Amino acid sequence: MQGFLFDEHEQSLPAGKHSASTSTDLRLLFDTAKVCHKCTLAETRQNFVFGEGNPTASLVVIGEAPGAEEDASGRPFVGRSGQLLDKILLAAGFRREEVYICNILKCRPPGNRNPLDNEIKSCMPWLLGQLEIIQPKVILMMGKVAANTILNNTLSLGSMRGKLIKWKGYDCFITYHPAALLRNPNWKRGCWEDIQVMMRHYATISGRELYTEKRENQ
Numbered sequence: 001m002q003g004f005l006f007d008e009h010e011q012s013l014p015a016g017k018h019s020a021s022t023s024t025d026l027r028l029l030f031d032t033a034k035v036c037h038k039c040t041l042a043e044t045r046q047n048f049v050f051g052e053g054n055p056t057a058s059l060v061v062i063g064e065a066p067g068a069e070e071d072a073s074g075r076p077f078v079g080r081s082g083q084l085l086d087k088i089l090l091a092a093g094f095r096r097e098e099v100y101i102c103n104i105l106k107c108r109p110p111g112n113r114n115p116l117d118n119e120i121k122s123c124m125p126w127l128l129g130q131l132e133i134i135q136p137k138v139i140l141m142m143g144k145v146a147a148n149t150i151l152n153n154t155l156s157l158g159s160m161r162g163k164l165i166k167w168k169g170y171d172c173f174i175t176y177h178p179a180a181l182l183r184n185p186n187w188k189r190g191c192w193e194d195i196q197v198m199m200r201h202y203a204t205i206s207g208r209e210l211y212t213e214k215r216e217n218q
């Protein structure tokens, strides 16, 4: 197993097709969204956690909602889950700053409870707006709650992970949430298998050599 313990390495990956104003559009969306009071999470948040990364990213990673550290910093996936996510991305050949990372909910649910229906309904337009601007080649959804929420289903993670799923024209892949991997390290092997399926698809659609093959041939 490759594991998620690689050293820093360089790899540039192609970006999708974007207008020159992608960064500005994302900034404008952020300026509108950051004062959002569409649900009661606005009352308990410390920070609105919009998302961060490359505005022309080929890969968008979507988690569930900010946790305590994300709420405190205003940045997605910066706690222990985020550190593991960074390692997963590196194993797949992506540096964190090359991709775009965000969540379904932009504000922390108290006690990290699951998102409520009205919160999802209020927050989804921000995520859809982000995707419309970024136009990623591939979306990676982290965990069952993120996948069930976005795909509007109640399927098990086992039935969704490790395969291409089309959603609103986007090529999506689903794997374990990093927090679940921290609780159950024996699931990392399955996660790596899911990531490899995504990488093979990414290599096919972008006409690029598969990152692991390139590394193993060096």
Ligand code: URA
Binding pocket: 063, 064, 065, 066, 067, 070, 075, 076, 077, 078, 079, 081, 082, 103, 179
């Ligand atoms: N878990 C998530 O789903 N998102 C974060 O930003 C942090 C932890």
